[in-house]
Amino acid sequence: MKFIKSIPVYLLAIIYLVFGLNYFLHFIPAPPIPGTAGTFAGILFSTKFLLVVKLLEVSLSLLLFVPRTRALALVLIAPITINIMLFELLIAHQPGIGIFMMILNVVGLFQHKEKYLGMVKPIQFTQSFN
Numbered sequence: 001m002k003f004i005k006s007i008p009v010y011l012l013a014i015i016y017l018v019f020g021l022n023y024f025l026h027f028i029p030a031p032p033i034p035g036t037a038g039t040f041a042g043i044l045f046s047t048k049f050l051l052v053v054k055l056l057e058v059s060l061s062l063l064l065f066v067p068r069t070r071a072l073a074l075v076l077i078a079p080i081t082i083n084i085m086l087f088e089l090l091i092a093h094q095p096g097i098g099i100f101m102m103i104l105n106v107v108g109l110f111q112h113k114e115k116y117l118g119m120v121k122p123i124q125f126t127q128s129f130n
Helices: 002-025 035-046 049-065 067-091 097-111
Strands: none
Touching: 002 049, 002 067, 002 097, 035 049, 035 067, 049 067, 067 097
């Protein structure tokens, strides 16, 4: 049962690992991206920004496979997931895997919500200032 609960996180990890490694190994051919989306992607590629993002994707995807580091990896990979989804919706105008990745990320975050409560709890002071 515990494995079934982890399937969304494993799927997210596999997606990030495959597409992150594809940047370095080129085993999935990528067609040219037309229009503004292609210009944007070209800028990301030429400035080495995409290199940094892909290194983060590969390293964080490996952390997603380890139960002890999964909660941290889900929080750290969430901004990348949001950017992928926003790129597809706002620049490429072709919703794709980004929405699916966002759903997987939210499900994973929700499954580990007890680990994030410390980030959102209000601070309670125990000392009085009289």
